[in-house]
Amino acid sequence: MADKSPPKAKASDDREARLKQALKANMAKRKAQARARAEAGKKQEQDNG
Numbered sequence: 001m002a003d004k005s006p007p008k009a010k011a012s013d014d015r016e017a018r019l020k021q022a023l024k025a026n027m028a029k030r031k032a033q034a035r036a037r038a039e040a041g042k043k044q045e046q047d048n049g
Helices: 007-048
Strands: none
Touching: none
């Protein structure tokens, strides 16, 4: 029984993993949005100029 970790540590690890995964997904989404905006800006400049 002494070698088992307390439930709080497990819950904390699970939460950290979920937050890390959500942050990674959010950053990827933001990068994709920024790339799309940059491409749209370049295309618009080409159309105008």
